[in-house]
């Protein structure tokens with residue numbers, strides 16, 4: 001019998017590939033899926049702990065927006081060493097939130113975590129010292145991205161940091177082809193078949209809309225963030241940090 005935690009969702013050929021959703025089936029294989037699909041994921045999660053340690057402030061909130069199973073939440077929780085910090089983890093997938101609550105509850109910590117089932121466009125950001133959005137903005141409606149970032153900025157404390165990790169597009173065709181082909185080879189080498197690679201791409205066509213690094217920088221700066229840095233890149237996946 002196949003391992004129920006190994007991602008084989010797109011292994012069978014389908015006549016029509018439905019749009020990707022973060023449902024119960026994805027939840028059961030999510031950890032395997034994201035590690036085999038996102039180059040640099042493990043590094044970004046490990047460094048999320050370092051950012052949380054460095055930039056969390058006493059008596060503040062730390063947000064994990066699009067928390068999925070809480071990998072970034074758990075990393076932040078292990079990094080935070082200031083008194084009276086609370087993590088608020090938000091996801092709009094019921095299946096993700098319910099499993100995330102179990103994972104968070106299984107670890108003993110002084111740092112409180114509230115796992116909230118909500119759209120990140122609807123929540124209030126308050127007294128935030130650290131905001132983490134790892135691979136989530138790309139799933140948020142492009143026309144609402146500016147206003148979301150502005151609300152996040154407004155809800156942050158001075159000196160606060162936002163960590164934004166995303167898949168990105170390149171305007172130079174040669175670079176786009178290079179980065180994309182390296183990403184697809186990364187997936188093949190991680191055991192995904194041509195059918196899986198092709199069907200997963202199709203399922204994400206209308207769902208994952210990526211911006212360029214330039215667009216991310218301009219958006220962050222336009223809502224007020226200062227000192228916007230690209231601190232990590234692995235092929236077409238990047239992580240940016242910006243400060244209030």
Ligand SMILES: C[S@@+](CC[C@H](N)C(=O)[O-])C[C@H]1O[C@@H](n2cnc3c(N)ncnc32)[C@H](O)[C@@H]1O
Pocket residue numbers: 022034065066067068069070071072090091092093096118119120121133134135136139140
């Ligand atoms: C690629 S996963 C994020 C991975 C996660 N941050 C991590 O580090 O492991 C994207 C997540 O964002 C959630 N999501 C997408 N759009 C959302 C929205 N508008 N509001 C809340 N959550 C959203 C999805 O349900 C999914 O769990």
